[in-house]
Amino acid sequence: MDVKLTEFWPRILEATIDTLAMVGFSLLFALILGLPLGIILVVTRPGNLMENKLLFPVLNAIINFFRSIPFIILLVAILPFTRVIVGTSIGTAAATVPLVVFAAPYIARLVESSLLEVSPGVVEATEAMGARPWQIVFRVLVPEALSSLILNITIAVIGLIGASAMAGFVGGGGLGDLAIAYGYQRFETDIMIVTVLLLVLLVQLVQTFGNKFSKIIRRR
Amino acid sequence: MIRFEGVSKQFQINDQVIQAIDNVDLTVEKGEIYGVIGFSGAGKSTLIRCVNLLETPSSGKVWVNDQDIQSLSKENLREMRRKIGMIFQHFHLLESKTVFDNIGFPLSLAGEPKSKINKKVKELLDFVGLSDKANHYPDQLSGGQKQRVGIARALSTSPEILLCDEATSALDPQTTQSILDLLKRIQKEYNITILMITHEMQVIREICDRVAVMELGKIIEEGTIFDVFSNPQHVTTRNFVKTVMNDEIPSSIIRMIESKEGTKHIYRLLFEGNFAGDPILSMASKNHDVHTNILFGQITELQGKPFGNLIVEFRGEDSDIHKALEYIRETVGVKELNIDGC
Ligand SMILES: Nc1ncnc2c1ncn2[C@@H]1O[C@H](COP(=O)(O)OP(=O)(O)OP(=O)(O)O)[C@@H](O)[C@H]1O
Ligand SMILES: [Mg+2]
Numbered sequence: 001m002d003v004k005l006t007e008f009w010p011r012i013l014e015a016t017i018d019t020l021a022m023v024g025f026s027l028l029f030a031l032i033l034g035l036p037l038g039i040i041l042v043v044t045r046p047g048n049l050m051e052n053k054l055l056f057p058v059l060n061a062i063i064n065f066f067r068s069i070p071f072i073i074l075l076v077a078i079l080p081f082t083r084v085i086v087g088t089s090i091g092t093a094a095a096t097v098p099l100v101v102f103a104a105p106y107i108a109r110l111v112e113s114s115l116l117e118v119s120p121g122v123v124e125a126t127e128a129m130g131a132r133p134w135q136i137v138f139r140v141l142v143p144e145a146l147s148s149l150i151l152n153i154t155i156a157v158i159g160l161i162g163a164s165a166m167a168g169f170v171g172g173g174g175l176g177d178l179a180i181a182y183g184y185q186r187f188e189t190d191i192m193i194v195t196v197l198l199l200v201l202l203v204q205l206v207q208t209f210g211n212k213f214s215k216i217i218r219r220r
Numbered sequence: 221m222i223r224f225e226g227v228s229k230q231f232q233i234n235d236q237v238i239q240a241i242d243n244v245d246l247t248v249e250k251g252e253i254y255g256v257i258g259f260s261g262a263g264k265s266t267l268i269r270c271v272n273l274l275e276t277p278s279s280g281k282v283w284v285n286d287q288d289i290q291s292l293s294k295e296n297l298r299e300m301r302r303k304i305g306m307i308f309q310h311f312h313l314l315e316s317k318t319v320f321d322n323i324g325f326p327l328s329l330a331g332e333p334k335s336k337i338n339k340k341v342k343e344l345l346d347f348v349g350l351s352d353k354a355n356h357y358p359d360q361l362s363g364g365q366k367q368r369v370g371i372a373r374a375l376s377t378s379p380e381i382l383l384c385d386e387a388t389s390a391l392d393p394q395t396t397q398s399i400l401d402l403l404k405r406i407q408k409e410y411n412i413t414i415l416m417i418t419h420e421m422q423v424i425r426e427i428c429d430r431v432a433v434m435e436l437g438k439i440i441e442e443g444t445i446f447d448v449f450s451n452p453q454h455v456t457t458r459n460f461v462k463t464v465m466n467d468e469i470p471s472s473i474i475r476m477i478e479s480k481e482g483t484k485h486i487y488r489l490l491f492e493g494n495f496a497g498d499p500i501l502s503m504a505s506k507n508h509d510v511h512t513n514i515l516f517g518q519i520t521e522l523q524g525k526p527f528g529n530l531i532v533e534f535r536g537e538d539s540d541i542h543k544a545l546e547y548i549r550e551t552v553g554v555k556e557l558n559i560d561g562c
Binding site for chain 1: 272274297298299300301302304306308310312313314315316317325326329330357377
């Protein structure tokens, strides 16, 4: 083994923390953007609560546009934008920007599909009670869809973990960066194996946690 | 009170226009249970949904307590909707909330204080007999229990009107009966006006004061339960009445009659009200030298009044039969129908 053990684990640890930070922050911002967008998609949809024949198709098209760009291209394409936002185009913070641009439309779609699962009959029953539109959104749609929302957001988190590993490509840091920079380019196979195993473990943990949480919400 | 005034509703699907309701005039008086019956697609749901503007009429007016409901501002409409409870065939309960929270939900939406909600929900749980299920979730309940929750929820804002869209159609006969009993009790105790939609004549007979029959978006017949059941005018109405009142002559008897020679004098006698107990047939037969042969008979109760339906063959001289019929008509005012060939 050419790598010194004293360097090996600290490097792994640092990369893990970077990955968690990248995923955590980008998830946070992606949720801040994606949740409202998903809600808007549902309520402005034709025949729904606040049907809007302009907003819905426009938003729908924009989301489709971002959803269709491969992440690796997005990563490079928005470099100037990233530089404006965080002041640099390399490092963990810089990787967060494309991750958010990647995940927010994805989350919007997932939120949309979760909210659409809520029975229109329940929404109508609430309308018949004299509920205001925002009450229908936040007191019926969101709580009724919560369990499914959590499962869908779990999918988004796993997508983000995968994307964050790719973000290593532009020197984003994290486990992906480590695997590419050392494991792949310098043939330090053991680093590559360990990082991949860590990523697998992370995905397993997130999925297990998501499933449990969703179940708890469903069955309170 | 609910009043429909020339209400129509069209739906447009692509190039096709569907006339869901067609110029309906209808008045539901305060405190009565009014039933609307019709086959699937007749427009019943569309009609009832116009009352709380879940559906907006294409033309015509809907008055609720002398308010033109379409003239209300959004805020006033929400206020009005709280005075109109609604229950549904598929209950539409919130799966993520307990029975208790489901029942209190309309009050909570209206911003009522917790203490008031608690008190009202406890009272309603008791009323619908679900006090022990307060902390259950809807998916832990049977259909009948879910509908009880739906009813309690609809009552939580102390509405003046209750709309029931096929409230018992997803339930078995016994559960249906218990829900109907509950609705009757509600109407008595709270003096609520109930408008209910159904395709089951049983339901109408059981609890309604008046009934309207709907077909292809139109009201084709309307009246008190007694009038409509005892003397249905329209073919569709007759078919509905048949589903709960078996007044068909069995085909074996028809064959037997047809095989006989000579003129047949067969009449349908409809006994109404208090006359169902009188021995008019034997009196007629005794006084006018005719023989009566009862081919088919049934006595039921409609809204607490006995209602008899007899199919009788008269034998004897034509003039005697004529006199006997005159007698029957005079004495008890029965309606007679010549049923030859039907
Ligand atoms: N939102 C809608 N869009 C288009 N057509 C509709 C809509 N709602 C109802 N219709 C049509 O209007 C007609 C009446 O429907 P409605 O639901 O009122 O019937 P119904 O008497 O309640 O029937 P059922 O007993 O099956 O519930 C039907 O032809 C139906 O297809
Ligand atoms: Mg219907």
